[in-house]
Amino acid sequence: MRVRVEMLRRAVAxxxxxxxxxxxxxxxxxxxxxxxxxxxxxxxxxxxxxxxxSGSAGMERQREIVVAHFQAAGGRVSRQAFQIRxxxxxxxxxxxxxxxxxxxxRSDRVLLGxxxxxxxxxxxxxxxxxxxxLGVNDGASGVAVLMExxxxxxxLPGEVGVDxxxxxxxxxxxxxxxxxxxxxxxxxxxxxxxxxxDGPTPRYRCGLILDMVADRDLEIFQEQHSASWPDTxxxxxxxxxxxxxxxxxxxxxxxxxxxxxxxxxxxxxGRIPTCDVIDFDYPxxxxxxxxxxxxxxxxLEAVGSVVLQWLREMK
Ligand SMILES: [Zn+2]
Numbered sequence: 330m331r332v333r334v335e336m337l338r339r340a341v342a343x344x345x346x347x348x349x350x351x352x353x354x355x356x357x358x359x360x361x362x363x364x365x366x367x368x369x370x371x372x373x374x375x376x377x378x379x380x381x382x383s384g385s386a387g388m389e390r391q392r393e394i395v396v397a398h399f400q401a402a403g404g405r406v407s408r409q410a411f412q413i414r415x416x417x418x419x420x421x422x423x424x425x426x427x428x429x430x431x432x433x434x435r436s437d438r439v440l441l442g443x444x445x446x447x448x449x450x451x452x453x454x455x456x457x458x459x460x461x462x463l464g465v466n467d468g469a470s471g472v473a474v475l476m477e478x479x480x481x482x483x484x485l486p487g488e489v490g491v492d493x494x495x496x497x498x499x500x501x502x503x504x505x506x507x508x509x510x511x512x513x514x515x516x517x518x519x520x521x522x523x524x525x526x527d528g529p530t531p532r533y534r535c536g537l538i539l540d541m542v543a544d545r546d547l548e549i550f551q552e553q554h555s556a557s558w559p560d561t562x563x564x565x566x567x568x569x570x571x572x573x574x575x576x577x578x579x580x581x582x583x584x585x586x587x588x589x590x591x592x593x594x595x596x597x598x599g600r601i602p603t604c605d606v607i608d609f610d611y612p613x614x615x616x617x618x619x620x621x622x623x624x625x626x627x628x629l630e631a632v633g634s635v636v637l638q639w640l641r642e643m644k
Contacts, residue, residue, distance in 0.1 A: 361481065363637050365630025368477035371398075372543060372629065375469040376621045380462055382449045383501045383511075384415075384422040391445065392425065395472060395495065402479035404429040404493070411515045413498065416507060426512045427495040429475075430531075431482050435490030439640065440536035440601060441478070442591055443471025444499030444512065453615035460617045466624055467614060470543035474633045481637055489643045492531060496591050513591035517599035524600075535564050536603035538592045542632040543624035544608050549632070550585035552605040555592065557584070560602035568604065571642065572635045579631040585609070606632065 374394065381387040396406050409426040427445075447464030454460060475493045482491050498511035523530040542549070551569060555561045572580030592603040613619045 361484075363477060363481060363630060363633035365626035365628070365633065368473045368629035368633055369543075369624070369626035371476040372465065372469055372473035372624060373621055375472060376463055376465045380449075381445070381447045381464065381468065383424055383446045383498045388446060388497075392427070395445070395476065396427065398476055399427075399429045399479055399493070403483045404431055404479060405433055406430075409516060409519065411511075413501070413511055417503060422501070424497040424501075424512060424515075426497055426516050427493075429479075429493040429495075430490070431485070431492070432490040435488060436532060437488060438490040438492055438531045438533050439643070440492050440494055440533045440595070440603065441475060441636065442494045442496060442513070442536060442538045442595070442603070443475055443540065444468065444497075444591055445472050445495040446497050446499055446501065446512070448500045448615060449503055451615055451617045451619070454617045457617050462615070462617065463620055465621050466541050466543045466611060466619050470541060470624065470629065471539035474539050474542060474629055474636070477629070477633055478637060482640065485640055487641075487643060489534075489640070490531070491640065492533070499591055509589065510591055510594050514594040514598065517594040517597075517601070520599045520601070533599075533601045535561075536592070536595055536601045537564070537568070537636065538590055538595075538603060538605045538607070539632065539636070540590055540605065540607045541611055541614075542606060542608060543628050544611050545623060545625035545628060546610075547579040547608050547625075547628035547631060548581055548610055549579055549606060549608050550581045550610075551583060552590075552592075552607055552609075553584045553587035555604040558596065558602070561592075561596065561604045564602055564604040567642075568606065568635065568639050571639045572631075575635060575638060577631050577635050579608075579628065580635060606636075 447468040451462040452458045496512035569582045586609040590605045592605040595601045595603040
């Protein structure tokens with residue numbers, strides 16, 4: 330994703346109270362609980378694949394792993410393939426979004442999205458901008474949360490169904506003018522066209538994008554677009570409200586950065602009110618240091634447990 334406007338004030342560092350805030354919750358690995366420890370295991374497995382940019386062998390290996398994981402948990406997986414032309418070579422590149430449906434019989438639905446491609450190069454790295462980019466926080470973290478949520482969402486009571494959508498090509502970007510969000514834009518266009526044709530498509534009441542949610546110094550401010558659009562503001566209030574009631578202080582209840590991310594095409598093209606859940610204060614963003622060491626199970630648990638509780642409270 331890209332940042333457009335950066336608010337100036339860096340908020341209080343929560344690192345000191347972070348462990349105390351969820352230290353006890355992190356020990357909970359029983360049925361029905363979101364386990365940060367298990368989510369971190371998924372994160373480590375994805376990181377071990379190495380770089381996973383769109384069209385690469387690493388991406389293909391990752392795709393097989395996550396498809397098998399979601400199918401084993403009982404999700405119905407469909408592949409939404411599309412093709413782009415590489416702007417450097419003119420060669421076609423095969424892309425694939427993954428849609429994982431839970432409770433497909435429920436017509437009123439929520440979308441939980443994450444991009445699963447990694448940026449081709451760590452171009453903000455001051456030493457090695459053409460080096461290896463692992464994309465553990467920026468890329469794998471949202472996927473790891475969804476992998477841990479799978480069995481929990483499967484048992485979600487109520488009337489609301491959930492789809493996980495893994496977006497390809499959020500940042501198949503080699504040069505400053507290359508377009509972002511190819512996967513979510515394709516998905517949003519397909520969705521909008523199907524709705525217009527009145528076909529048998531799901532109806533999403535809202536959505537969340539999970540991106541960069543594993544930083545060990547996690548602080549999730551409200552993303553500015555999400556907090557200001559009238560249709561997404563209620564979603565922001567709900568999610569940060571759940572976090573406040575749970576005492577999850579990594580969710581900071583005020584706006585900070587304006588971030589262009591997959592929520593923008595989903596909302597502007599697909600008309601799905603989608604909120605971006607992102608910690609944009611990550612010093613290792615788009616560098617060779619976006620590695621497992623910079624991430625924590627506690628952070629994954631903070632995010633996953635809030636999202637799960639938000640879903641459980643949905644009427
Ligand atoms: Zn990125």
